[in-house]
Amino acid sequence: MLGVSIYVKKVSLQENIAAIKLAKKNKIPMLFFPTRHLPDFINNPELLQLISYGQEQNFEIGLEISKHAFDYQQLQKLNPTSIWLDNSFSVYEIVNIIDTFPGKIQILASDNDLNDVIEIFKLRSSKRIRAWYNCYPKPYTGMEQPEFLTRTLILQKYGINLTIFLSAISETTQAETECFPTIEDFRYLPLYLQLQWFKYFGINNFIVANKKINHQEIALLTKVGALAPTEFLFKISSLGFSDQTKTLLLNKTFFVDWTSNQYLVRLVESSNFSKNNDKIMTWNNRNLIGNHAALLVDNYLYGRYRGEIYFTKRKINIAEKTNYLANCTNFQVLIDLLKPPSKIMFIAEN
Template sequence: MLGISVYLQERIEEEKIRRYYVAGFRSLFTSLHIPEEDASAYRTKLQLLGSIASSLDMELIADISTASMEKLNLDWNSAETVLDWGLTGLRIDYGIEDDVIIRLSQKMKVALNASTLTKEQLERLIEAGLRTTHTEVWHNFYPRPETGLSLSDFLAKNLLFQTHGLKVQAFIPGDRNLRGPLYQGLPTLEQHRMYGTFAAFTELKAYNVDKILIGDPDVTDEALMQLKDSTKTITLRAQPYGELAEAHHLLEKGTHNRPDRARDVIRSEESRMSGMFHDVEVKPFNCIERNEGSITIDNDLYMRYKGEIQITRRNLPQDNKVNVIGQIVPEDVPLLNYIEGSEHFRVIWV
């Protein structure tokens, strides 16, 4: 499941939420760290957000603490009141008693904090009656660079939680209107801080993460298109070299990697099979060093390979028989690892 974050410090925009709903998003997350002077305004905003979520049949999970409960004139004995406001669950932080967590899991979705949940506590909760079908484990996002999780620790925790029958959630960064005060993205994994939103999503999906939410408030139209189309193709953003020609248009339309997956390059199956370059002259042009993510076409000097379009998976040397016609943007280069044999992919030129 895909989701977005909506922060109550900002204006609640139903049109913006609907934009994501149309793209296939079905989860909303908000944080209830409420300033003392704004408690009543936050309650009103939360209820508005809940009304929008209910109208779209989207889940709404709120990160809440005991202090936030008090500011909303609630306590853990009356926490289920938030269901009447359109929320579907609560993300519960460290320090809440086991019996409260178990009771809430019988009435709503409960998200436990992956960073503080231990194997011993989890097994104790399950043994005491935790309703695992209503319970998920959510990772944090990390605003400060260098503080995100390592991949090895992340996978080890996920294995523990999923082995016990719980779904796992993680955050990926947005690529527009990043959240302050640092504006450095809000990923769970540190390595995703420099990834594009779709590249981070694709990697988490490959690691069998059940629910993926964008931590930052927004993404560009290009990133949203990538996410929307993710069930049928891998969309890569790239910069063209020279004027757009037939090779560029073929990639824009979409093509398949050959079924026999090459080590060094992604090979467009249609570029040669279609015969579109058979009677066309492909003169040597921009025969430069091929960095990882270079988009190339074999020129006339490659004889029967003329017209084959490739994307390099690693750095390759300059070759007079190969024209470099574009470059995948750095944020999308990690996606090259996930284009398997026979996989469909396309390029949008930016």
Template sequence: MEKGFSLYLGASGFREDQYTYMQTMSEAGFTVMFTSLHIPEENGGEREAVLKGMMEKAAKLRLEVVIDVAPDALSVIQSLRAKPTALRLDHGFSVKEMTELARCYRIAFNASTMTETFAADLQNAGVDPAKIEVWHNYYPRPETGLSRDEVKRRNERFRAMGFKTAAFVPGDKELRGPVKAGLPSAEDHRSWAPYAAARDLTDELATDLVMVGDPGLTEHSISSFQSDEARFRAEFDAELSEAERTIAGLKHKQRPDPARDVVRSEPSRSEAKKHNLQVFPRSVSARRRGDVTIDNENYGRYQGELQLVKTPLNDDPRVNTIGQITESDLPLLDLLQPGEKFSLCAKDRQGK
């Protein structure tokens, strides 16, 4: 998964904690950084110095930098010693200006304005399609993001034109104001965990580059991106037995023949048998989507099998429910591939 993050400039300048965040994200495998020169007019005189500091830090970390820029800010870009990798062009550029800029930078266009006719105009002007990227907007206001179907439809069309596609997922720590409701491209992703939204973009919605729109991710999300592994946060029953706790803490892998109703952990049953773990029955209830279950001794040779419930199921005295996956991680249930690894971790009181 090609992935990037966002940092935004402000009147306070480039802060040391932002550089620390850049280092953390770089170490986690993020290779692209996005920022914008749309700074309030009263800070316009400071933006060159602020951006210069950010660009020099990015160069040390070997990050590719994409800057959202309007025509009146080109002079700031040209004054930089450390140049950006790509420019995301705002309104106001002519095809001739875009062609000239494409000689020095990759150019990222707004997905809402890219058409076959415009693409043909660019190529007729001599712009190499390999230097063109198409980026979806992010949508700060709830209820205004794109549908997942629309993102997929557009991305498939852009790919057919030979263009790289990019879209945004929300953060889950520091959210950008003033709305502070996440910065996704697809509305459904606003309530999803960032890694789940990213997997959906790349696995299902024909997206080449995933960008975190908000300027902050939790340690859990950073770790998920770094390992590229589904790490389900779950609230576990307070009275787990030692056998149940041991099975839940295993490194799991979905079976190569995925079930319709549940995610089955391939190694859990054999590990339980190997270590003579006995799972005693407990009180039962109907199984909800996201429940974490373990088959108990009443299920015979299936004793110890851990499952994640994808569709609601009736109660079964042979199956213990030991926990519930946090809601924002639930979409990962449908994205796990045959044979894919996953793990479970206890969420804290804030659900992180």
């Protein structure tokens, strides 16, 4: 499932309505409303208008809830599909809410004590109860990958359905998000790469936390969301890849070869490699060292290996038989996951 965040008072009403229409066009089923910045959100006319509009369009409505703002009777009037409880609630209070609120309930699994989260699911096992990982409002406070994986594997053993928030910033769009990614290392990682990493580890529910997102980004996230966990998609930047490289990669399907190892991720194209790429000449191949996450191709000098394309996982020396294609450092987080029989596709930059 994919959802988008709707920021009341942080984004204009017209922009929020446009975002909802964009989500509808791309068949996204969920609208998430952060409320921590709204002191009396229950009575906020703009929030009420947007929730009503979303419900008219048959969206699921999720509301972020803090303890100080929890009012059961008022929530009944809003009739959200789900409420997302922050870490201000005690175990007893959460159990009481589960017993009274009829909708879906999301428990914060990243900030609450892990044993408390598990205890809640043991006390009130239900498909209505789910867990979410926070996206952090303060920089440099996100989770480390090992911490995330350890916590996630434990929760998955209990059959707990998890939701992740996708958020990314750049030097030009720092004002476009209210938060930072669940995993600290992903702060500048494009959303579609984040989504694929999380899918690999069994996460299938995502909320886009960025304030603004365009049609191309939503369409790409939707496309990536439909892939299997062992299928990977890489977007080729118009600036970082030459025309020669694009010709070699685009409109083809590659598989990770079983001979890949700690140095190389060897790619086998679905059609016959040697026939397609047998005239690759030499370029960018003298006195070079291929860094971690470089993309290389063997040229005609390599005989039967000509046309083979591969990612590097460590620094290696490049001889005259191998051409340097591109620096793929931005893909490194996924390259480290590639194992046979992973399927890989490259698409052009929009």
